[in-house]
Amino acid sequence: MKPPPKKDPPPNTITTQVQYKRSYNGPGPKMAPGAGSNWSPPACWYEPEFSPDDFENYLNSHYVSDQNAFADMARRYGAENYHKGDKGTWWELQVPDLSRAGECAGIEDWTFIKPGKPPPNTPTIDPKTLAGLAYAQTVLPAPPVTLKPVPENQLVNLATELAFKLPLPRVTVTASLDNAAAGVHVAATTVAEPYELRVDAGTPDAEPASCTYRLTNQGGTYTLDTHGAPCNVTYRRASPHGGYTLTASIVWKVHWTPSANPDGPAATAPKLPDGESTQPTTVTVRENEAIVH
Structure with a gap:
Protein backbone atom coordinates (compact mmCIF):
# COMPACT_ATOMS: atom_id res chain seq x y z
CA MET A 1 0.00 0.00 0.00
CA LYS A 2 1.07 3.57 -0.45
CA PRO A 3 2.48 5.24 2.68
CA PRO A 4 0.25 7.63 4.61
CA PRO A 5 0.42 11.19 3.31
CA LYS A 6 2.05 13.72 5.61
CA LYS A 7 -0.77 16.22 5.27
CA ASP A 8 -4.18 16.57 3.75
CA PRO A 9 -4.32 17.70 0.11
CA PRO A 10 -6.05 20.94 -0.78
CA PRO A 11 -9.87 20.62 -0.53
CA ASN A 12 -10.45 20.63 -4.29
CA THR A 13 -7.68 18.16 -5.17
CA ILE A 14 -8.82 15.01 -6.94
CA THR A 15 -6.88 12.14 -5.39
CA THR A 16 -8.51 9.36 -7.39
CA GLN A 17 -6.28 6.57 -8.65
CA VAL A 18 -8.27 6.21 -11.87
CA GLN A 19 -6.15 6.59 -15.01
CA TYR A 20 -7.42 7.51 -18.48
CA LYS A 21 -6.24 6.56 -21.94
CA ARG A 22 -7.73 8.54 -24.81
CA SER A 23 -7.75 7.94 -28.55
CA TYR A 24 -8.39 11.66 -29.16
CA ASN A 25 -6.47 14.39 -27.35
CA GLY A 26 -7.47 17.41 -29.39
CA PRO A 27 -9.77 20.34 -28.59
CA GLY A 28 -13.49 20.05 -28.07
CA PRO A 29 -16.16 19.89 -25.39
CA LYS A 30 -16.42 17.05 -22.92
CA MET A 31 -19.27 14.74 -23.75
CA ALA A 32 -22.47 15.36 -21.83
CA PRO A 33 -25.89 13.70 -22.04
CA GLY A 34 -28.45 15.55 -24.11
CA ALA A 35 -31.68 17.15 -22.98
CA GLY A 36 -34.17 14.70 -21.56
CA SER A 37 -31.56 12.24 -20.33
CA ASN A 38 -31.64 11.42 -16.62
CA ILE A 125 -14.85 1.10 -8.21
CA ASP A 126 -16.04 -1.37 -10.84
CA PRO A 127 -16.47 -1.45 -14.64
CA LYS A 128 -19.87 0.28 -14.49
CA THR A 129 -18.45 3.11 -12.43
CA LEU A 130 -15.42 3.39 -14.69
CA ALA A 131 -17.65 3.48 -17.77
CA GLY A 132 -19.43 6.51 -16.34
CA LEU A 133 -16.13 8.19 -15.52
CA ALA A 134 -14.76 7.47 -18.99
CA TYR A 135 -17.92 8.92 -20.55
CA ALA A 136 -17.52 12.13 -18.53
CA GLN A 137 -13.86 12.42 -19.64
CA THR A 138 -14.59 11.90 -23.35
CA VAL A 139 -13.79 14.91 -25.54
CA LEU A 140 -15.49 15.00 -28.94
CA PRO A 141 -13.98 16.74 -31.96
CA ALA A 142 -16.03 19.34 -33.79
CA PRO A 143 -17.51 18.31 -37.14
CA PRO A 144 -14.69 18.67 -39.73
CA VAL A 145 -17.02 20.10 -42.38
CA THR A 146 -16.34 22.19 -45.44
CA LEU A 147 -19.09 24.10 -47.24
CA LYS A 148 -19.71 24.51 -50.94
CA PRO A 149 -20.09 27.34 -51.81
CA VAL A 150 -17.62 28.58 -49.21
CA PRO A 151 -19.11 30.33 -46.14
CA GLU A 152 -18.14 33.81 -47.37
CA ASN A 153 -19.92 33.35 -50.70
CA GLN A 154 -23.21 31.52 -50.18
CA LEU A 155 -25.84 32.31 -52.78
CA VAL A 156 -29.59 32.67 -52.61
CA ASN A 157 -31.42 29.66 -54.10
CA LEU A 158 -28.24 27.60 -54.37
CA ALA A 159 -28.09 24.50 -52.18
CA THR A 160 -25.35 24.38 -49.54
CA GLU A 161 -23.38 21.13 -49.77
CA LEU A 162 -21.20 19.76 -46.98
CA ALA A 163 -18.30 17.32 -46.89
CA PHE A 164 -15.77 16.17 -44.31
CA LYS A 165 -12.24 17.45 -44.77
CA LEU A 166 -10.89 14.14 -43.46
CA PRO A 167 -12.53 10.88 -42.39
CA LEU A 168 -13.67 11.04 -38.77
CA PRO A 169 -12.63 8.15 -36.48
CA ARG A 170 -14.50 6.90 -33.45
CA VAL A 171 -13.41 8.25 -30.05
CA THR A 172 -12.50 5.88 -27.22
CA VAL A 173 -11.59 6.50 -23.59
CA THR A 174 -10.40 3.76 -21.24
CA ALA A 175 -10.67 4.33 -17.49
CA SER A 176 -8.74 1.91 -15.32
CA LEU A 177 -7.59 1.38 -11.77
CA ASP A 178 -4.73 -0.95 -10.90
CA ASN A 179 -3.83 -1.52 -7.27
CA ALA A 180 -1.63 -4.59 -7.06
CA ALA A 181 -1.44 -4.59 -3.26
CA ALA A 182 -5.22 -4.76 -2.99
CA GLY A 183 -5.55 -7.14 -5.93
CA VAL A 184 -7.76 -4.68 -7.80
CA HIS A 185 -7.45 -4.48 -11.58
CA VAL A 186 -10.53 -3.05 -13.30
CA ALA A 187 -11.13 -1.16 -16.52
CA ALA A 188 -13.89 0.01 -18.82
CA THR A 189 -13.82 1.68 -22.24
CA THR A 190 -16.39 4.01 -23.75
CA VAL A 191 -16.68 4.02 -27.53
CA ALA A 192 -18.31 7.02 -29.23
CA GLU A 193 -19.03 6.49 -32.92
CA PRO A 194 -20.19 9.34 -35.17
CA TYR A 195 -23.65 8.45 -36.39
CA GLU A 196 -25.27 11.36 -38.19
CA LEU A 197 -24.80 15.03 -38.98
CA ARG A 198 -27.53 17.58 -38.38
CA VAL A 199 -27.41 21.00 -40.05
CA ASP A 200 -29.37 24.04 -38.93
CA ALA A 201 -29.42 26.98 -41.39
CA GLY A 202 -29.73 29.53 -38.59
CA THR A 203 -32.73 31.27 -40.15
CA PRO A 204 -36.31 30.42 -41.16
CA ASP A 205 -35.48 32.05 -44.50
CA ALA A 206 -34.09 28.76 -45.76
CA GLU A 207 -35.80 25.82 -47.39
CA PRO A 208 -35.36 23.43 -45.78
CA ALA A 209 -34.15 25.15 -42.63
CA SER A 210 -32.45 21.96 -41.42
CA CYS A 211 -31.18 18.64 -42.78
CA THR A 212 -29.98 15.38 -41.24
CA TYR A 213 -27.48 13.05 -42.90
CA ARG A 214 -26.36 9.55 -41.98
CA LEU A 215 -22.60 9.19 -42.02
CA THR A 216 -20.87 6.58 -44.14
CA ASN A 217 -18.66 4.03 -42.40
CA GLN A 218 -15.57 3.32 -44.45
CA GLY A 219 -13.36 0.77 -42.75
CA GLY A 220 -13.89 2.15 -39.26
CA THR A 221 -13.83 5.84 -40.12
CA TYR A 222 -16.80 7.99 -41.08
CA THR A 223 -17.24 10.31 -44.06
CA LEU A 224 -19.81 12.70 -45.44
CA ASP A 225 -20.46 14.28 -48.83
CA THR A 226 -23.92 15.75 -49.44
CA HIS A 227 -23.44 16.41 -53.15
CA GLY A 228 -26.69 15.37 -54.81
CA ALA A 229 -28.41 14.62 -51.49
CA PRO A 230 -32.21 15.07 -51.42
CA CYS A 231 -31.86 17.43 -48.46
CA ASN A 232 -29.46 20.36 -48.59
CA VAL A 233 -30.09 23.71 -46.88
CA THR A 234 -31.00 26.39 -49.42
CA TYR A 235 -31.13 30.04 -48.40
CA ARG A 236 -34.02 32.01 -49.89
CA ARG A 237 -33.01 35.45 -48.74
CA ALA A 238 -29.70 37.33 -48.57
CA SER A 239 -28.19 37.50 -45.11
CA PRO A 240 -28.24 40.66 -42.99
CA HIS A 241 -25.08 42.33 -41.77
CA GLY A 242 -23.17 39.75 -39.75
CA GLY A 243 -24.50 36.83 -41.76
CA TYR A 244 -26.40 33.73 -40.68
CA THR A 245 -25.00 31.14 -38.26
CA LEU A 246 -25.08 27.69 -39.82
CA THR A 247 -24.60 25.01 -37.16
CA ALA A 248 -23.36 21.50 -37.93
CA SER A 249 -23.83 18.94 -35.15
CA ILE A 250 -22.62 15.35 -35.02
CA VAL A 251 -24.59 12.80 -33.00
CA TRP A 252 -22.33 10.17 -31.45
CA LYS A 253 -23.70 6.75 -30.50
CA VAL A 254 -22.01 5.52 -27.33
CA HIS A 255 -21.48 2.04 -25.92
CA TRP A 256 -18.96 0.62 -23.47
CA THR A 257 -16.96 -2.50 -22.82
CA PRO A 258 -16.07 -3.82 -19.33
CA SER A 259 -12.38 -3.97 -20.21
CA ALA A 260 -9.51 -1.96 -21.67
CA ASN A 261 -10.38 -3.33 -25.13
CA PRO A 262 -12.64 -1.01 -27.15
CA ASP A 263 -13.39 -3.91 -29.50
CA GLY A 264 -14.39 -6.27 -26.71
CA PRO A 265 -17.98 -7.42 -26.09
CA ALA A 266 -20.25 -4.46 -25.43
CA ALA A 267 -21.96 -4.25 -22.05
CA THR A 268 -25.74 -4.17 -22.07
CA ALA A 269 -26.31 -2.03 -18.98
CA PRO A 270 -26.28 0.74 -18.15
CA LYS A 271 -26.98 2.21 -21.57
CA LEU A 272 -25.00 5.39 -22.07
CA PRO A 273 -26.66 8.40 -23.72
CA ASP A 274 -25.69 9.80 -27.11
CA GLY A 275 -23.08 12.55 -27.29
CA GLU A 276 -23.01 15.61 -29.52
CA SER A 277 -20.39 17.97 -30.91
CA THR A 278 -21.15 21.13 -32.85
CA GLN A 279 -19.45 23.57 -35.18
CA PRO A 280 -21.06 26.98 -35.82
CA THR A 281 -20.08 28.75 -39.03
CA THR A 282 -20.97 32.29 -40.08
CA VAL A 283 -22.21 32.32 -43.66
CA THR A 284 -22.73 35.33 -45.90
CA VAL A 285 -25.54 34.85 -48.41
CA ARG A 286 -25.79 37.10 -51.46
CA GLU A 287 -28.21 37.49 -54.33
CA ASN A 288 -27.02 36.30 -57.71
CA GLU A 289 -29.40 37.23 -60.48
CA ALA A 290 -27.39 35.30 -63.03
CA ILE A 291 -28.40 31.95 -61.58
CA VAL A 292 -31.10 30.21 -63.66
CA HIS A 293 -33.53 27.84 -61.97
Whole structure:
Protein backbone atom coordinates (compact mmCIF):
# COMPACT_ATOMS: atom_id res chain seq x y z
CA MET A 1 0.00 0.00 0.00
CA LYS A 2 1.07 3.57 -0.45
CA PRO A 3 2.48 5.24 2.68
CA PRO A 4 0.25 7.63 4.61
CA PRO A 5 0.42 11.19 3.31
CA LYS A 6 2.05 13.72 5.61
CA LYS A 7 -0.77 16.22 5.27
CA ASP A 8 -4.18 16.57 3.75
CA PRO A 9 -4.32 17.70 0.11
CA PRO A 10 -6.05 20.94 -0.78
CA PRO A 11 -9.87 20.62 -0.53
CA ASN A 12 -10.45 20.63 -4.29
CA THR A 13 -7.68 18.16 -5.17
CA ILE A 14 -8.82 15.01 -6.94
CA THR A 15 -6.88 12.14 -5.39
CA THR A 16 -8.51 9.36 -7.39
CA GLN A 17 -6.28 6.57 -8.65
CA VAL A 18 -8.27 6.21 -11.87
CA GLN A 19 -6.15 6.59 -15.01
CA TYR A 20 -7.42 7.51 -18.48
CA LYS A 21 -6.24 6.56 -21.94
CA ARG A 22 -7.73 8.54 -24.81
CA SER A 23 -7.75 7.94 -28.55
CA TYR A 24 -8.39 11.66 -29.16
CA ASN A 25 -6.47 14.39 -27.35
CA GLY A 26 -7.47 17.41 -29.39
CA PRO A 27 -9.77 20.34 -28.59
CA GLY A 28 -13.49 20.05 -28.07
CA PRO A 29 -16.16 19.89 -25.39
CA LYS A 30 -16.42 17.05 -22.92
CA MET A 31 -19.27 14.74 -23.75
CA ALA A 32 -22.47 15.36 -21.83
CA PRO A 33 -25.89 13.70 -22.04
CA GLY A 34 -28.45 15.55 -24.11
CA ALA A 35 -31.68 17.15 -22.98
CA GLY A 36 -34.17 14.70 -21.56
CA SER A 37 -31.56 12.24 -20.33
CA ASN A 38 -31.64 11.42 -16.62
CA TRP A 39 -28.21 9.76 -16.70
CA SER A 40 -25.22 11.31 -14.94
CA PRO A 41 -21.70 10.06 -14.17
CA PRO A 42 -21.03 8.64 -10.69
CA ALA A 43 -20.81 11.26 -7.95
CA CYS A 44 -18.68 9.14 -5.60
CA TRP A 45 -17.11 5.73 -5.21
CA TYR A 46 -14.70 3.79 -3.01
CA GLU A 47 -11.11 3.09 -4.02
CA PRO A 48 -8.62 0.82 -2.21
CA GLU A 49 -6.14 2.82 -0.13
CA PHE A 50 -4.53 1.19 2.93
CA SER A 51 -3.68 -2.09 4.57
CA PRO A 52 -4.91 -2.29 8.19
CA ASP A 53 -1.45 -1.35 9.53
CA ASP A 54 -1.12 1.58 7.14
CA PHE A 55 -4.63 2.74 7.97
CA GLU A 56 -3.75 2.89 11.67
CA ASN A 57 -0.60 4.85 10.77
CA TYR A 58 -2.67 7.16 8.60
CA LEU A 59 -5.04 8.01 11.45
CA ASN A 60 -2.18 8.55 13.88
CA SER A 61 -0.31 10.84 11.47
CA HIS A 62 -3.38 12.86 10.46
CA TYR A 63 -5.02 13.44 13.81
CA VAL A 64 -2.10 13.66 16.22
CA SER A 65 -2.86 17.37 16.79
CA ASP A 66 -6.59 16.86 17.25
CA GLN A 67 -7.31 14.20 19.82
CA ASN A 68 -11.07 14.65 19.60
CA ALA A 69 -11.04 14.01 15.85
CA PHE A 70 -8.70 11.06 16.33
CA ALA A 71 -10.97 9.56 19.00
CA ASP A 72 -13.96 9.92 16.70
CA MET A 73 -12.13 8.25 13.79
CA ALA A 74 -10.84 5.47 16.04
CA ARG A 75 -14.35 4.87 17.36
CA ARG A 76 -15.87 4.75 13.88
CA TYR A 77 -13.20 2.73 12.13
CA GLY A 78 -10.98 1.14 14.79
CA ALA A 79 -13.47 -0.89 16.78
CA GLU A 80 -11.96 -4.11 15.40
CA ASN A 81 -8.33 -3.02 15.87
CA TYR A 82 -8.39 -1.55 12.34
CA HIS A 83 -8.91 -5.11 11.04
CA LYS A 84 -5.24 -5.87 11.61
CA GLY A 85 -4.65 -9.53 10.87
CA ASP A 86 -7.68 -9.71 8.59
CA LYS A 87 -7.40 -10.14 4.85
CA GLY A 88 -8.67 -7.06 3.13
CA THR A 89 -8.14 -3.38 2.46
CA TRP A 90 -9.41 -0.06 3.72
CA TRP A 91 -11.18 1.76 0.88
CA GLU A 92 -11.65 5.54 0.79
CA LEU A 93 -14.66 7.38 -0.60
CA GLN A 94 -13.79 9.65 -3.54
CA VAL A 95 -15.95 12.71 -4.28
CA PRO A 96 -14.12 14.62 -7.06
CA ASP A 97 -16.96 17.04 -7.81
CA LEU A 98 -17.74 18.81 -4.55
CA SER A 99 -20.87 20.35 -6.06
CA ARG A 100 -22.38 16.83 -6.01
CA ALA A 101 -21.25 15.92 -2.51
CA GLY A 102 -24.86 16.00 -1.33
CA GLU A 103 -25.56 12.91 -3.42
CA CYS A 104 -23.09 11.01 -1.24
CA ALA A 105 -24.43 12.16 2.12
CA GLY A 106 -24.61 9.35 4.64
CA ILE A 107 -21.88 7.27 3.01
CA GLU A 108 -18.90 6.64 5.31
CA ASP A 109 -15.56 8.10 4.26
CA TRP A 110 -13.85 4.73 4.83
CA THR A 111 -14.90 1.10 4.69
CA PHE A 112 -13.03 -2.17 5.12
CA ILE A 113 -13.57 -4.66 2.30
CA LYS A 114 -12.43 -8.26 2.34
CA PRO A 115 -11.07 -9.90 -0.83
CA GLY A 116 -13.74 -10.88 -3.31
CA LYS A 117 -17.16 -9.41 -3.77
CA PRO A 118 -17.82 -6.17 -1.83
CA PRO A 119 -20.92 -5.83 0.36
CA PRO A 120 -24.19 -5.04 -1.48
CA ASN A 121 -24.90 -1.37 -2.24
CA THR A 122 -21.27 -0.42 -1.63
CA PRO A 123 -20.18 1.92 -4.45
CA THR A 124 -16.76 0.39 -5.04
CA ILE A 125 -14.85 1.10 -8.21
CA ASP A 126 -16.04 -1.37 -10.84
CA PRO A 127 -16.47 -1.45 -14.64
CA LYS A 128 -19.87 0.28 -14.49
CA THR A 129 -18.45 3.11 -12.43
CA LEU A 130 -15.42 3.39 -14.69
CA ALA A 131 -17.65 3.48 -17.77
CA GLY A 132 -19.43 6.51 -16.34
CA LEU A 133 -16.13 8.19 -15.52
CA ALA A 134 -14.76 7.47 -18.99
CA TYR A 135 -17.92 8.92 -20.55
CA ALA A 136 -17.52 12.13 -18.53
CA GLN A 137 -13.86 12.42 -19.64
CA THR A 138 -14.59 11.90 -23.35
CA VAL A 139 -13.79 14.91 -25.54
CA LEU A 140 -15.49 15.00 -28.94
CA PRO A 141 -13.98 16.74 -31.96
CA ALA A 142 -16.03 19.34 -33.79
CA PRO A 143 -17.51 18.31 -37.14
CA PRO A 144 -14.69 18.67 -39.73
CA VAL A 145 -17.02 20.10 -42.38
CA THR A 146 -16.34 22.19 -45.44
CA LEU A 147 -19.09 24.10 -47.24
CA LYS A 148 -19.71 24.51 -50.94
CA PRO A 149 -20.09 27.34 -51.81
CA VAL A 150 -17.62 28.58 -49.21
CA PRO A 151 -19.11 30.33 -46.14
CA GLU A 152 -18.14 33.81 -47.37
CA ASN A 153 -19.92 33.35 -50.70
CA GLN A 154 -23.21 31.52 -50.18
CA LEU A 155 -25.84 32.31 -52.78
CA VAL A 156 -29.59 32.67 -52.61
CA ASN A 157 -31.42 29.66 -54.10
CA LEU A 158 -28.24 27.60 -54.37
CA ALA A 159 -28.09 24.50 -52.18
CA THR A 160 -25.35 24.38 -49.54
CA GLU A 161 -23.38 21.13 -49.77
CA LEU A 162 -21.20 19.76 -46.98
CA ALA A 163 -18.30 17.32 -46.89
CA PHE A 164 -15.77 16.17 -44.31
CA LYS A 165 -12.24 17.45 -44.77
CA LEU A 166 -10.89 14.14 -43.46
CA PRO A 167 -12.53 10.88 -42.39
CA LEU A 168 -13.67 11.04 -38.77
CA PRO A 169 -12.63 8.15 -36.48
CA ARG A 170 -14.50 6.90 -33.45
CA VAL A 171 -13.41 8.25 -30.05
CA THR A 172 -12.50 5.88 -27.22
CA VAL A 173 -11.59 6.50 -23.59
CA THR A 174 -10.40 3.76 -21.24
CA ALA A 175 -10.67 4.33 -17.49
CA SER A 176 -8.74 1.91 -15.32
CA LEU A 177 -7.59 1.38 -11.77
CA ASP A 178 -4.73 -0.95 -10.90
CA ASN A 179 -3.83 -1.52 -7.27
CA ALA A 180 -1.63 -4.59 -7.06
CA ALA A 181 -1.44 -4.59 -3.26
CA ALA A 182 -5.22 -4.76 -2.99
CA GLY A 183 -5.55 -7.14 -5.93
CA VAL A 184 -7.76 -4.68 -7.80
CA HIS A 185 -7.45 -4.48 -11.58
CA VAL A 186 -10.53 -3.05 -13.30
CA ALA A 187 -11.13 -1.16 -16.52
CA ALA A 188 -13.89 0.01 -18.82
CA THR A 189 -13.82 1.68 -22.24
CA THR A 190 -16.39 4.01 -23.75
CA VAL A 191 -16.68 4.02 -27.53
CA ALA A 192 -18.31 7.02 -29.23
CA GLU A 193 -19.03 6.49 -32.92
CA PRO A 194 -20.19 9.34 -35.17
CA TYR A 195 -23.65 8.45 -36.39
CA GLU A 196 -25.27 11.36 -38.19
CA LEU A 197 -24.80 15.03 -38.98
CA ARG A 198 -27.53 17.58 -38.38
CA VAL A 199 -27.41 21.00 -40.05
CA ASP A 200 -29.37 24.04 -38.93
CA ALA A 201 -29.42 26.98 -41.39
CA GLY A 202 -29.73 29.53 -38.59
CA THR A 203 -32.73 31.27 -40.15
CA PRO A 204 -36.31 30.42 -41.16
CA ASP A 205 -35.48 32.05 -44.50
CA ALA A 206 -34.09 28.76 -45.76
CA GLU A 207 -35.80 25.82 -47.39
CA PRO A 208 -35.36 23.43 -45.78
CA ALA A 209 -34.15 25.15 -42.63
CA SER A 210 -32.45 21.96 -41.42
CA CYS A 211 -31.18 18.64 -42.78
CA THR A 212 -29.98 15.38 -41.24
CA TYR A 213 -27.48 13.05 -42.90
CA ARG A 214 -26.36 9.55 -41.98
CA LEU A 215 -22.60 9.19 -42.02
CA THR A 216 -20.87 6.58 -44.14
CA ASN A 217 -18.66 4.03 -42.40
CA GLN A 218 -15.57 3.32 -44.45
CA GLY A 219 -13.36 0.77 -42.75
CA GLY A 220 -13.89 2.15 -39.26
CA THR A 221 -13.83 5.84 -40.12
CA TYR A 222 -16.80 7.99 -41.08
CA THR A 223 -17.24 10.31 -44.06
CA LEU A 224 -19.81 12.70 -45.44
CA ASP A 225 -20.46 14.28 -48.83
CA THR A 226 -23.92 15.75 -49.44
CA HIS A 227 -23.44 16.41 -53.15
CA GLY A 228 -26.69 15.37 -54.81
CA ALA A 229 -28.41 14.62 -51.49
CA PRO A 230 -32.21 15.07 -51.42
CA CYS A 231 -31.86 17.43 -48.46
CA ASN A 232 -29.46 20.36 -48.59
CA VAL A 233 -30.09 23.71 -46.88
CA THR A 234 -31.00 26.39 -49.42
CA TYR A 235 -31.13 30.04 -48.40
CA ARG A 236 -34.02 32.01 -49.89
CA ARG A 237 -33.01 35.45 -48.74
CA ALA A 238 -29.70 37.33 -48.57
CA SER A 239 -28.19 37.50 -45.11
CA PRO A 240 -28.24 40.66 -42.99
CA HIS A 241 -25.08 42.33 -41.77
CA GLY A 242 -23.17 39.75 -39.75
CA GLY A 243 -24.50 36.83 -41.76
CA TYR A 244 -26.40 33.73 -40.68
CA THR A 245 -25.00 31.14 -38.26
CA LEU A 246 -25.08 27.69 -39.82
CA THR A 247 -24.60 25.01 -37.16
CA ALA A 248 -23.36 21.50 -37.93
CA SER A 249 -23.83 18.94 -35.15
CA ILE A 250 -22.62 15.35 -35.02
CA VAL A 251 -24.59 12.80 -33.00
CA TRP A 252 -22.33 10.17 -31.45
CA LYS A 253 -23.70 6.75 -30.50
CA VAL A 254 -22.01 5.52 -27.33
CA HIS A 255 -21.48 2.04 -25.92
CA TRP A 256 -18.96 0.62 -23.47
CA THR A 257 -16.96 -2.50 -22.82
CA PRO A 258 -16.07 -3.82 -19.33
CA SER A 259 -12.38 -3.97 -20.21
CA ALA A 260 -9.51 -1.96 -21.67
CA ASN A 261 -10.38 -3.33 -25.13
CA PRO A 262 -12.64 -1.01 -27.15
CA ASP A 263 -13.39 -3.91 -29.50
CA GLY A 264 -14.39 -6.27 -26.71
CA PRO A 265 -17.98 -7.42 -26.09
CA ALA A 266 -20.25 -4.46 -25.43
CA ALA A 267 -21.96 -4.25 -22.05
CA THR A 268 -25.74 -4.17 -22.07
CA ALA A 269 -26.31 -2.03 -18.98
CA PRO A 270 -26.28 0.74 -18.15
CA LYS A 271 -26.98 2.21 -21.57
CA LEU A 272 -25.00 5.39 -22.07
CA PRO A 273 -26.66 8.40 -23.72
CA ASP A 274 -25.69 9.80 -27.11
CA GLY A 275 -23.08 12.55 -27.29
CA GLU A 276 -23.01 15.61 -29.52
CA SER A 277 -20.39 17.97 -30.91
CA THR A 278 -21.15 21.13 -32.85
CA GLN A 279 -19.45 23.57 -35.18
CA PRO A 280 -21.06 26.98 -35.82
CA THR A 281 -20.08 28.75 -39.03
CA THR A 282 -20.97 32.29 -40.08
CA VAL A 283 -22.21 32.32 -43.66
CA THR A 284 -22.73 35.33 -45.90
CA VAL A 285 -25.54 34.85 -48.41
CA ARG A 286 -25.79 37.10 -51.46
CA GLU A 287 -28.21 37.49 -54.33
CA ASN A 288 -27.02 36.30 -57.71
CA GLU A 289 -29.40 37.23 -60.48
CA ALA A 290 -27.39 35.30 -63.03
CA ILE A 291 -28.40 31.95 -61.58
CA VAL A 292 -31.10 30.21 -63.66
CA HIS A 293 -33.53 27.84 -61.97
